[in-house]
Amino acid sequence: MSQYVLRRLLIAIPSLLGISAVLFFVLALAPGDPFSELATNPNVPPEVQAALRAKFGLDDPIYLRYVHWLNAMLHGDWGFSFVSRMDVDKLILQRLPTTLYVIGSAQILALLIAIPVGVYAATKPYSLFDQVANTLAFVGFSLPTFFTGILFILIFSVTLDWLPFVYTTDVKATGIHWVFEMIRQAIMPVAVLGLFQAASMTRFVRSAMLDVIRLDYITTARAKGLGQAKVIVKHVMRNAMIPVVTLIALQIPAVFGGAIVTEQIFRIPGIGSLLISSILSNDTPVVMAVTFVFACLVVLFNLIADILYGWLDPRISFR
Amino acid sequence: MLDKEMRSMIGDVKDGRMDRRAFIKRMAAVGLTAPLANQILALGGVAMAEGASTYKPTKRGGGGALKLLWWQGPTLLNPHFATGTKDQDGSRLFYEPLACWDPDGNMKLVLATEIPSIQNGLLAADGKSVTWKLKPGVKWHDGKPFSADDLVFTWQYAKDPATAAITIGVYRDITVEKIDDLTVKITFPKPTPFWADAFVGAGAGQILPKHLFADYIGSKSREAPTNLSPVGTGPYKFVEFKPGDLIRGVINPDYHMQNRPYFDSVEMKGGGDAVSAARAVIQTGEYDFGWNIQVEDDVLLRLEKGGKGKTVYAVGGDTEFIALNFTDPNVEVDGERSSMKTKHPLFSDPVVRKALSLLVDRDSVKKAIYGRAGRTTANFLNGPEKFVSKNTSWEFNIEKAAKMLDDAGWKPGADGIREKDGKKLKLLYQTAINGPRQKTQAIVKQACQKAGIDVELKSVVASVFFSSDVANPDTYPKFYADIEMFQIPLSQPDPSQHMRRYLSTAVATKENKWQGTNFPRWVNKDYDAAINAADTEMDPVKRAALYIKANDLMWEDTVFIPVMHRLKVEAAANNLRPVISGWANETDNLFDWYREE
Numbered sequence: 001m002s003q004y005v006l007r008r009l010l011i012a013i014p015s016l017l018g019i020s021a022v023l024f025f026v027l028a029l030a031p032g033d034p035f036s037e038l039a040t041n042p043n044v045p046p047e048v049q050a051a052l053r054a055k056f057g058l059d060d061p062i063y064l065r066y067v068h069w070l071n072a073m074l075h076g077d078w079g080f081s082f083v084s085r086m087d088v089d090k091l092i093l094q095r096l097p098t099t100l101y102v103i104g105s106a107q108i109l110a111l112l113i114a115i116p117v118g119v120y121a122a123t124k125p126y127s128l129f130d131q132v133a134n135t136l137a138f139v140g141f142s143l144p145t146f147f148t149g150i151l152f153i154l155i156f157s158v159t160l161d162w163l164p165f166v167y168t169t170d171v172k173a174t175g176i177h178w179v180f181e182m183i184r185q186a187i188m189p190v191a192v193l194g195l196f197q198a199a200s201m202t203r204f205v206r207s208a209m210l211d212v213i214r215l216d217y218i219t220t221a222r223a224k225g226l227g228q229a230k231v232i233v234k235h236v237m238r239n240a241m242i243p244v245v246t247l248i249a250l251q252i253p254a255v256f257g258g259a260i261v262t263e264q265i266f267r268i269p270g271i272g273s274l275l276i277s278s279i280l281s282n283d284t285p286v287v288m289a290v291t292f293v294f295a296c297l298v299v300l301f302n303l304i305a306d307i308l309y310g311w312l313d314p315r316i317s318f319r
Numbered sequence: 320m321l322d323k324e325m326r327s328m329i330g331d332v333k334d335g336r337m338d339r340r341a342f343i344k345r346m347a348a349v350g351l352t353a354p355l356a357n358q359i360l361a362l363g364g365v366a367m368a369e370g371a372s373t374y375k376p377t378k379r380g381g382g383g384a385l386k387l388l389w390w391q392g393p394t395l396l397n398p399h400f401a402t403g404t405k406d407q408d409g410s411r412l413f414y415e416p417l418a419c420w421d422p423d424g425n426m427k428l429v430l431a432t433e434i435p436s437i438q439n440g441l442l443a444a445d446g447k448s449v450t451w452k453l454k455p456g457v458k459w460h461d462g463k464p465f466s467a468d469d470l471v472f473t474w475q476y477a478k479d480p481a482t483a484a485i486t487i488g489v490y491r492d493i494t495v496e497k498i499d500d501l502t503v504k505i506t507f508p509k510p511t512p513f514w515a516d517a518f519v520g521a522g523a524g525q526i527l528p529k530h531l532f533a534d535y536i537g538s539k540s541r542e543a544p545t546n547l548s549p550v551g552t553g554p555y556k557f558v559e560f561k562p563g564d565l566i567r568g569v570i571n572p573d574y575h576m577q578n579r580p581y582f583d584s585v586e587m588k589g590g591g592d593a594v595s596a597a598r599a600v601i602q603t604g605e606y607d608f609g610w611n612i613q614v615e616d617d618v619l620l621r622l623e624k625g626g627k628g629k630t631v632y633a634v635g636g637d638t639e640f641i642a643l644n645f646t647d648p649n650v651e652v653d654g655e656r657s658s659m660k661t662k663h664p665l666f667s668d669p670v671v672r673k674a675l676s677l678l679v680d681r682d683s684v685k686k687a688i689y690g691r692a693g694r695t696t697a698n699f700l701n702g703p704e705k706f707v708s709k710n711t712s713w714e715f716n717i718e719k720a721a722k723m724l725d726d727a728g729w730k731p732g733a734d735g736i737r738e739k740d741g742k743k744l745k746l747l748y749q750t751a752i753n754g755p756r757q758k759t760q761a762i763v764k765q766a767c768q769k770a771g772i773d774v775e776l777k778s779v780v781a782s783v784f785f786s787s788d789v790a791n792p793d794t795y796p797k798f799y800a801d802i803e804m805f806q807i808p809l810s811q812p813d814p815s816q817h818m819r820r821y822l823s824t825a826v827a828t829k830e831n832k833w834q835g836t837n838f839p840r841w842v843n844k845d846y847d848a849a850i851n852a853a854d855t856e857m858d859p860v861k862r863a864a865l866y867i868k869a870n871d872l873m874w875e876d877t878v879f880i881p882v883m884h885r886l887k888v889e890a891a892a893n894n895l896r897p898v899i900s901g902w903a904n905e906t907d908n909l910f911d912w913y914r915e916e
Contacts, residue, residue: 048483048484048485048487048488050834051480051483052483080541081394081562082402083394083395083402083562084394084395084562084563085395085397085400085541085546086395086546086547086562091562094561094562095561095564153595153598157603158598158602158603161603164603164605165595165598165599165603165605166388166588166591166599166605166606168565168586168588169561169564169565170559170565170567170586172384264590264591264592265591265595267588267589267590267591267595269561269563269564269565269590273563273564273590274563277391277392277394277563277590280782281394281402281782282782282786
């Protein structure tokens with residue numbers, strides 16, 4: 001087992017190297033200039049811009065810049081933001097807790113909806129409940145988050161005035177009020193992201209359940225007189241969840257990506273909004289670092305999915 | 320005559336026969352009112368008035384929290400590294416200049432005790448030096464005293480090329496010397512009519528504490544911990560900073576201005592977009608103030624109906640313009656398009672340029688797009704008032720344009736497009752991607768089509784259009800199009816920097832990697848002479864006349880077709896009394912903000 005993990009980690013190294021090289025060259029070739037805003041400021045002489053470019057090594061050939069970046073990365077130096085003039089790792093670490101809080105809550109919400117609804121729908125296929133759940137699920141994953149986000153804002157903030165739509169990390173309250181405020185402002189973004197996730201997940205749980213529920217051993221379980229609840233929870237779900245767990249693990253990086261839009265709409269200071277603002281201001285080191293973090297997440301969660309799969313299903317062995 | 324009249328008026332003010340207000344009113348009547356009117360008086364021997372304050376609260380603090388929404392959040396808090404005005408705005412909560420600009424363009428004292436003038440002897444009559452007296456007893460937020468050493472240090476810091484400060488242009492050529500602990504003298508290499516640049520305003524004027532930055536001058540500048548946790552003299556003390564997201568400050572109980580500030584704490588939130596920022600201030604009232612609300616007027620009017628906030632406007636000198644290319648963008652000479660060795664095939668006929676200027680329907684653009692945030696204008700230079708020409712006019716007249724073109728021999732061809740000598744009137748019209756700009760493009764295109772000019776529209780992502788990327792063909796300095804539209808902000812109440820851009824020595828070419836500022840590549844000896852003379856002209860009246868002449872030359876040659884004089888638009892809660900100047904950053908007058916109970 002540990003040998004397997006070790007081998008997988010070693011294999012990850014060349015793929016990460018490849019990803020980083022591709023990212024770096026694409027970003028370097030992309031148009032734009034981090035000091036472009038200075039160009040339209042008549043007070044800033046062009047020489048200053050040139051000096052800044054030289055200072056941040058923007059005039060070196062691309063391959064040399066990549067080697068510098070890689071070397072620094074190996075020493076734990078994530079680079080230096082042109083725009084904020086601070087270390088990129090600090091910038092990312094500052095944003096990480098918020099992203100984890102919002103995405104984690106959304107994922108939990110999605111599971112809380114998807115699993116019961118999917119399981120119940122599968123036990124009574126083509127019933128009214130199943131039909132309604134299916135329809136809602138289709139609607140759910142057809143509506144993009146930027147649409148539902150704005151819709152929520154219009155309904156709950158503007159019309160009803162129940163919830164704030166600007167997320168702040170600086171909640172002026174203590175104790176229980178702080179917790180309450182943190183939850184209150186997270187309701188809309190979490191609901192937008194969570195419902196979107198839940199929609200596709202419900203469909204998946206349902207079909208996984210249906211696959212298992214038809215198998216002979218379930219009929220056997222029923223035949224020996226086990227109650228419906230016991231059959232569903234202990235026999236069907238246990239096996240049906242194997243592909244679901246894998247799917248959830250594989251989807252985590254996609255959730256991070258999907259959160260980018262939501263973070264922008266609700267002004268959540270997470271990694272996604274950092275990525276957007278860095279792209280807009282051509283802050284290449286930050287864009288590079290954030291996309292690289294996403295790449296690492298994909299590789300890591302792939303690995304986790306594989307390990308989980310084997311752990312849930314002992315028939316699969318690691319070799 | 321104007322010259323004489325003004326001179327006698329200045330005399331009247333000096334002798335007390337006319338009060339300052341009346342003088343400014345009279346100047347307005349002759350088209351010479353100025354945010355810099357006071358600088359005229361200063362140079363004419365009358366001391367500059369301090370900007371009037373509308374501040375009402377009678378005690379410090381007690382105003383609760385002030386919540387500001389900047390949809391582009393500040394990303395760093397060292398004003399000398401600012402990559403945009405947003406960073407200057409954020410830094411200005413904590414750092415201060417000697418003086419700032421009020422909404423009328425008057426100087427308002429911050430860390431100085433007196434406005435320099437020839438009368439009080441602080442301003443040299445030859446314009447080659449200015450002396451500033453500092454307020455005594457001012458302390459940095461960490462308790463250390465503020466003194467002349469800090470100003471001398473800020474100058475050394477900013478002028479060092481290794482520091483890579485963006486304010487280097489302001490400090491490079493001047494000399495700052497300490498006379499005593501509370502007096503500094505700034506010496507200029509040549510007569511400098513606009514002496515209020517260094518240490519004034521939020522753009523370049525913010526003063527850094529020597530004791531915290533002394534070890535981080537030059538190449539070590541980026542390592543300074545204070546870059547991210549400022550210690551200033553301002554009304555608010557620094558608490559927390561998350562780049563791009565949040566700045567927090569609390570009241571400075573030892574602030575050097577009486578009864579100020581009003582608010583107990585300040586919060587500046589970043590991120591999102593202008594429309595939702597307008598919503599959060601005007602409609603839901605979650606925030607007190609929203610910065611730079613560049614949103615269509617229709618939307619704002621709708622939000623304002625029964626809302627909790629309103630829009631606030633400030634007049635500055637920003638002009639949205641269409642620039643005409645005087646070189647040929649379609650012919651390559653020595654690997655360079657739009658080369659100075661070529662002439663534009665269509666615009667070399669002045670009639671075409673004139674006709675084009677008749678086809679920009681400024682009223683429709685104002686009505687359909689800018690609304691309250693725009694004013695129609697014929698001038699390229701729209702402020703300060705004193706420098707604004709009254710000799711120009713504009714017109715929207717398709718028939719007249721068509722007739723002019725007919726008379727000049729540009730006859731419609733079989734496809735309805737005019738042509739002459741085998742050259743068709745086809746134009747490529749480029750701009751940055753931005754809602755109002757694309758709509759303006761459409762309005763202009765429609766009128767051109769009616770007059771028989773074919774216009775192809777092109778829009779470029781702003782980050783490319785405004786970049787200095789030498790390899791990219793779509794940047795505005797390269798100008799590989801026939802006409803292009805954008806604006807260049809006028810960041811100080813003086814036109815010198817702005818107008819110097821179009822000197823014939825500043826043409827953007829391949830040789831200077833397109834860093835030259837004269838992108839229309841227009842060359843005019845009279846213009847060069849006027850601008851160079853204005854640069855050292857100490858007589859404010861003559862100097863204003865020179866800039867007006869320069870503007871008129873541009874108008875006669877149709878170098879730019881001004882589309883709109885744009886106002887600053889902000890959103891504020893109904894009970895907030897913000898002080899916003901078109902000549903300064905939004906937070907420059909923050910110490911005077913309060914809330915009506």
